[in-house]
Amino acid sequence: MMTCPPDEAFRRLLDQTSVSTDQSLIEHVGSCPTCGDRLQALAETDDATNVAIETLLARQDIAWPKTDGQASSGQASSGTLDLPATEFDTAPQARSKNRAHTRKSASSTQSDHAGGNREPESPGQRRRSDDPREDFGDYELLRQVGAGGMGIVYQARQKSADRMVAVKLIRPDQLAMLPADRREVWKERFRAEAKAAARLDHEHVVTIYEVGEVEGTLYYSMQFIEGRSLSQMVGESPIENRRVAELIAKVASAVDHAHGQGILHRDIKPQNILVREQPQTGAATGTTLAVGRDRPYVADFGLAKTLDEGGASSTHTGEVMGSPSFMSPEQAQDASRCTIASDVYSLGATLYFALTGRPPFRAASPLETLRQVIGEDPVPPRELNRAIEADLQTITLKALAKEPSKRYRTAEAFAADLECYLDGRPIKARPVSSTERFMRWCRRNPAVAGLTGGVAVLLVLVAVVSMLSAIQLQRLVNREREARQEAEEFFTVSLDVIHDMVTDYAGESLEHVPQMQQARRDLLNRALMLYTRLSKSRPSSPELLAAYARTRYRIAILHDLLGEVEQAKVAHRDAIELFDQLRKQTPDDPQLQLSWSRAHTMLGEALRKTEPVPARRHFDDALTAQRALREAFPDKAIYAREQSRTLNNLGLLLTETGDYPLAEDHLQIGIEILDELSRSKTLPATELSDVLADLARSQINLGVLLRRLPERAGEARQQYETALRTLRQSVDLEPDDRDHRFRLAVAEVDLGNFLLLNVPDEKQSARDHAGSAAKRFDRLTEDFPGIPIYLYEAANARNSLAGILAMMGESPASMTEFRRAESQLEQLQVEFPEFAQTEAKFHSLWGRVCGGIGFLHSQNGDWQSARDFVADAIDHQQAALQRQPKNPEFAAFLEQHRSFQVTVQNRLESN
Structure with a gap:
């Protein structure tokens, strides 16, 4: 065994200018507690070295009491x-x-x-x-x-x-x-x-x-800033969640500005954030309110460096600079490795401190703190303060991810998620499950477990000595690379599992299983659980990233099918962001272009009713890619179908916003594409059935547009009848396809309504179509009791049938159908409360049913009941308009109900 060396040997070890390292000395220090203590003592007492070590490793908070x-x-x-x-x-x-x-x-x-x-x-x-x-x-x-x-x-x-x-x-x-x-x-x-x-x-x-x-x-x-540091504010009293989020969002915007100017801060921490509090006085109470009025300032760019620094940088490889409790793992290992992600981490650590009153890592010594930063996960903030909201914890932990790629890509993105939290909108970050935390520990643990004896001491020394840091960190990098390869293999297998699950549950073999809605919900929960485990370990290779993005898109589609609109929007945006990255890497990949365009189309459809302007932008983006694909691959039916679907959805949006000429142009182009495709001799029966169903859908939508133009009523009827013939062909080819059956029933309802309102002497035909549609929807509801849209459309068909019967003078039969529709809506509200709460059309339909029942009561002279039902009708239409304030159809229904209410009230007063 080596004898204990003199102090001069330790000074050479700690000397940053040393160009060589005595490995035997390092091993001796690792195995000799006495020499380990001597080394620490020397570092703390040697005057010249002391300044260097403290500057590199510890920037303690200094209080400034005034005399x-x-x-x-x-x-x-x-x-x-x-x-x-x-x-x-x-x-x-x-x-x-x-x-x-x-x-x-x-x-x-x-x-x-x-x-x-x-x-x-x-x-x-x-x-x-x-x-x-x-x-x-x-x-x-x-x-x-x-x-x-x-x-x-x-x-x-x-x-x-x-x-x-x-x-x-x-x-x-x-x-x-x-x-x-x-x-x-x-x-x-x-x-x-x-x-x-x-x-x-x-x-x-x-x-x-x-x-x-x-x-x-x-x-x-x-x-000169008159104010306190964020550290002082937190130390004096807890800060409320929203106030913290507002402060840090503003700080993050400033840091993003610095990044935009090519500057990394590298020492973001509460002590370097000054807050000029600007309280406002309440008019009624005279109390002071600081929320929303604080003005934070980022200070102290003493460790800043430019992003384009090269060999001239004053930061040497292996040098550790910053505040241990607030620096990122990569900065704790080597300050020259700092990137934008390092500042994002420090922002997250500052947010953690402001929420909990303590930094994410704090040990008895700076060196131990560095070890924790590199090798341990922070305690979730809510375990320290239950008042912290879950979204704030999620945002904080995403910013504190060990791997830079898993954090927010920019300080602006970090600020944007805080703004989402403040606005009550869904945040983009997703919480890390306990399973994922365990997996991350397992990936890191082999390297940590191997650091025993002298190697453990060496890990402490790498925070001080640049040459030792480079040597040992390279070994850790090699081990991490092996662990990452294993993780990516696990990632690939898991994606395959998710894909198989989605395919099995969405396939035709399960379409007729009762309670399919619950089965799909089970699938969604399982798929999202796996996604959550994998989302924090985004793969680096384009192939794995493409599979990951497609899986995210499939999960978004599941949200769509379940009527979970907001979750679908978030998932589609995530998928688009991933596809954007991949398109930059492989811009000529047609499958990637197709996936990207589909995600834009689906997001546009999710936004169509509530946000038509951004929805149109997404449709236009999708069409640009789809036109290019059709031109490049004219014989590929899939590209023609995707373009026609987007044209159809955009046509619907333009119809709803009143741009009828442009809407007709888009719908006609889509019809022509599908009509040509349906004549292809090479399509198998299943695909031909789908093409015909798509064609009929566009024909129906064109009929919906034309019926709004009284002078073109004849063309509208022709489109409806053509669509019915097309759909019957589709159902004949695939009689068990529920989507085709659904579209056929919807088409019959639309044609019945059209004939009733627009064509004289066609009430019997209208009744036949509405009655047939109601029966079709009843069968669909029986076959698929877990799908809310079927129950809604069954009630809608019954409402149409009841209205036709009322106009034909068959009041008892009409009342029976109205009551059936009302019962189905009540069932929908109980079984699918989320659908009933969020869907504006649900409230509008219920309003029309109540209005119809009220009308029948008035016909029978029961004006008191008529008044009660028309009041309910008005309430429901107002609820619909609250969800879609710009919907002209809902506004027209509301006006009709109010007009009828005046008639009823006048009659009651005259009696």
């Missing part, structure tokens, strides 16, 4: 922090020396500061204790407000501009303690800090006014 003399001089009160700790914090030894200084009387400690260093030879040292002011070039230094190992900050008055500023200057006395090469590094960093901050112009970044040098002392002046 009585300062408080009485007319400056800021003790509750105000004007600037955060600077980028160079004081070493433990210096801090311990100054604890004695803080016990001095107020009259003798005008220039003392908590956690301070030796008094600088720059302006602060030369001031007389009875005069806190001193000239420094164009500035009158008023009081010291912050200090660190290499920098000091004063509140000052700029004489030429006559304004209050903060002046930060480098400390010559501390520079003199460093070797010449390190001295130049620190001076260059001070200049870089000023340069980086001066490039930024954002409402939430501290403004830099001037950079210069006075008698060899580097300085820069900046905006």
Whole structure:
């Protein structure tokens, strides 16, 4: 065994300029507790090395208590922090020396500061204790407000501009303690800090006014912020969820601005966020309300670097810089590896601190904290504070993901998710399940478990020594690569499982199983569970990413089928984002273009009723890709069908928004494409049946459009009758296809309504079509009791049939059908409350049913019952309009009900 080495050997090990490492010495330190303690003690007591180590590893929070003399001089009160700790914090030894200084009387400690260093030879040292002011070039230094190992900050008055500023200057006395090469590094960093901050112009970044040098002392002046640091705010009292989210969203926007200017901050933490609180006074109570009025500022760009830095950077490979509790794992290993994702992590850590009152990782020593940052998961915030809302926890943990690729891609995306939370909209981040946390631990654990004995000590040393860091981290990278390969194999298998599940449950073999809705819900839950486990381990290869995106698209379709509109929107947007990434990598892949266009079409359809403008943009994007695919592959039926479907959906949107000529153009083009395709001799019967069903759907939609134009009623009838013939052909080819049966029933309802309202002397034909449709929907409801749309359409058909019977003078039969429709709507409300709550058409239909029943009561002279039912009708139509305020059809129904209500009321009053 090696004998214990002298202290000089340890100094060589800790020396950052060393170009070689004694492996036997490292192994000895790892196996000898005594030498391990000696190494730690040497690092803490050696004066020259101390500054370097503390600068690299620990930027402790420094409190700045004001003396009585300062408080009485007319400056800021003790509750105000004007600037955060600077980028160079004081070493433990210096801090311990100054604890004695803080016990001095107020009259003798005008220039003392908590956690301070030796008094600088720059302006602060030369001031007389009875005069806190001193000239420094164009500035009158008023009081010291912050200090660190290499920098000091004063509140000052700029004489030429006559304004209050903060002046930060480098400390010559501390520079003199460093070797010449390190001295130049620190001076260059001070200049870089000023340069980086001066490039930024954002409402939430501290403004830099001037950079210069006075008698060899580097300085820069900046905006003086009257306020507290976020660290102080949290320390004094808990901050409510929404207020925290508003603050951090603004900070993230400032950090995103810095990234846009090519600057990484690398030291985002609560101490570096100043908050100017702007309370507003309540008119009624006189109380102060701060929520929404806080103005945070990002300060201290002492560790900033430009994104385009190359070999000239002052950050060396393997060097660790920043605040351990708030730095990302990659920054904890090597500051030169920092990217935008590193700042996003620090934003997440700051959000974590603001929500819980503590950072995600905090240990007894900076080195142990670094170990936790690299190798452990943070405690979920809600386990520390149950008042934290689940969405905020999800956002926080996504930003704190160990792997940069799993965090928010930009600070802007992080801010956007916080805005979603504040607006009550769905966030994009998804929570990590317990299963996923276990899987992540398993992937990391082999490497961690292998770090025993001397290697464990070596992991501590890599946070200090750049050369050792590079060597050992490379070994960890190799092990991580092997673990990632295993994870991607698991990922592929899991995606195959999800695909098989979706295919089996969506296939024809299960279409006629009773309670299919519940079966699909079970599938969705299982699929989403797997997706959640996999979504935090996004694969790197384009092939796996494409499979992952298609699975996300399939899950979105399941949400569509279940009527879960908002979840479908989120899933479709996620799929589009993934497909966008893949298209950039392989722009000529036709399957990828098709998947991308389908996702846009489906998202457009999900938005069509409520957000027509963005819906149209998605339809247009899809059509652009589909036209290109048809031109490139004219013989591929799939591309023709996809284009026709998008044209049909866009035609519907244009019809609903009143752009009839353009709507007709799109519908006609889609019909022509499908009509030509249906004449193909090469299509198998199943595909031909689907093509005919699509063709009929477009023909019906064209009929819907034409019936709105009274002068073209004859053409509308022709389209409906043509669609019925087309659908019967489709059902004949595939008699068990429920979608085709559904469309045929809908077409009969539409034709019955059209004949009743637009063609004289066709009431009997209208009755026949409506009655046939009602029976078709009843059979569908019996075969598939778990599908809400079938029950809704059954009630809709009954309402149409009841109206026809009423116009034919068959009141008893009409009342029977209205009551059946009412009963089906009540059943729908009980069995599918989400559908009943969110679907505007559900409320509108119920309003029409109530209106019809009220009308029949009036025909029988029961005006009291008529008044009650028409009041219900108005309530339901208003509920429909609340969900779709711009729907002209709902507005027309409401006007009809109100007009009838006036008639009923007049009759009651006359009696």
